[in-house]
Amino acid sequence: MISWEDIYKVVVSMAPLYVALMLGYGSVRWWNIFTPEQGGAINRFVCFFTLPLFTFQFTARVDPFNWNYLFIAADAISKLVIVTVLALWSKFSSKGSYSWSITNFSLCTLTSSLVVGVPLGDAMYGQMGVNLIVQSSVLQAIIWLTLLLFVLEFRRTGLDIYSNTSSSGDSRVKPVELENINDLEGNMDMVESTSTSISSKPSFWSFIKVVGQKLAANPNSYAVFIGIVWALISNRWHFQMPSIMEGSILIMSNAGTGTAMFSMGIFMALQEKVFACGTKLTIFGMVLRFIAGPAAMAIGCFAVGLHGDVLRVSIIQAALPQSITSFIFAKEYGLHADVLSTAVIFGMLVSLPVLIAYYAILGFVN
Known part of the structure; x- marks a missing residue:
């Protein structure tokens, strides 16, 4: 049974995150230290x-030889269930979209395992709980955050190419069907513009090559694999690990979570409202995070x-609050950062009573 002391330990682990968040918020809203560009x-x-x-740093410390492979299989199945549902929703629903499928995947699956999960897992189930939550963190980094990074880069590259194609093809002429290009012989400008528009659309493999090159320049793509x-x-x-190497990594990695929350605070300060996405999307995000994700894991x-x-x-562990990394990626790639920031901030506030409720209910499950 969770004691008040255990709850206090979880609160102690979460409180510094909000200190960093408020410092970032105050640096823009109250003290005018950073501009939006600097943010x-x-x-x-x-x-x-x-x-x-x-x-x-945290991946290098795990022991893959002692993992629970049934748990890993269950985690993979739960994610595939969510991917399947989102793919069907995107294809057959009038409200479905590729962009929202990416965001909904983040809301359903990506959790703040290390910050909240480890102290809570220790309080609830001891070392066994900690081990499983750490395993879920590593799997999330290896597979699901890598997949998220790929689809975000795929989307941004597609938008960049479309933008370039439109700007080159629409400046002198309306779009022309490819099969009618022979009819354009005799016009200077129209043939050249249309040819530029057609030739600027890359093949699928050329497109993938561009995406791969961009991912290769992003250290998040391979840090977890190393x-x-x-x-x-x-x-x-x-x-x-040699102490000189470990010290060099730790001096930066120790700032990871704090600077991420600081950046989120800056983002909050630049919005009109603290919960920037509005009430409906906030509720929707909480339903995905605390109901849909655990249901798929079940x-x-x-x-x-x-x-x-x-x-x-x-x-x-599937009901833990939203991953901070998911917001950082959403902000970097310009996709629903307001929704993800709200999911992180509000999710952490409500996660403790929700998780205790799950703990009590699951006590009756064999």
């Missing part, structure tokens, strides 16, 4: 420096036959 630069610093090193490779090597042959758990405390931890 964007701070977010890029977090995205390309502190977060990759933070990801590498970390897991080091974890495999160090645990297999009992290597220890499906995955029952599919692979998990039971007992492993089942309970699996569902509770």
